[in-house]
Amino acid sequence: MPKIAIIIGSESDMWVADQVVEILKEFNENYDLDIISAHRNHERLDEYIRKSDASVFIAIAGLSAALPGAIASRTDKPVIGVPVSTKLGGLDALLSIVQMPPGVPVACVGIDNGRNAAHLAMRILHNSH
Numbered sequence: 001m002p003k004i005a006i007i008i009g010s011e012s013d014m015w016v017a018d019q020v021v022e023i024l025k026e027f028n029e030n031y032d033l034d035i036i037s038a039h040r041n042h043e044r045l046d047e048y049i050r051k052s053d054a055s056v057f058i059a060i061a062g063l064s065a066a067l068p069g070a071i072a073s074r075t076d077k078p079v080i081g082v083p084v085s086t087k088l089g090g091l092d093a094l095l096s097i098v099q100m101p102p103g104v105p106v107a108c109v110g111i112d113n114g115r116n117a118a119h120l121a122m123r124i125l126h127n128s129h
Helices: 011-025 040-053 065-070 091-098 115-125
Strands: 006-009 029-035 056-061 079-083
Touching: 006 011, 006 040, 006 065, 006 115, 011 029, 011 056, 011 115, 040 065, 056 065, 056 115, 065 079, 065 091, 065 115, 079 091
Parallel strands: 006 029, 006 056, 056 079
Antiparallel strands: none
């Protein structure tokens, strides 16, 4: 069963997901990857999160970057947000991810930095007791 779930909001963000997958494969980590928009398919997102056995979610999103927060509001498992550089050089996505309301925490890595998201996910997995 995959312990890391990677969700991207749009197929156009796949290039960042590829960075995550590259690192996870290098370390033989199981993962699941899916494309689910928080805006266009929130019911499918709810179902995915509810049925997932993952211990950590990596959410990759640009523009309004609602996906990481949408996931974090539906689970108590760690969520790592990866802002994608689209408009405004990715600053809009970065600020959306780091400005979560109290009780809805999302860890955030640098803009377009899927590799660090993979490393952080593995550290969370390997250091949880």
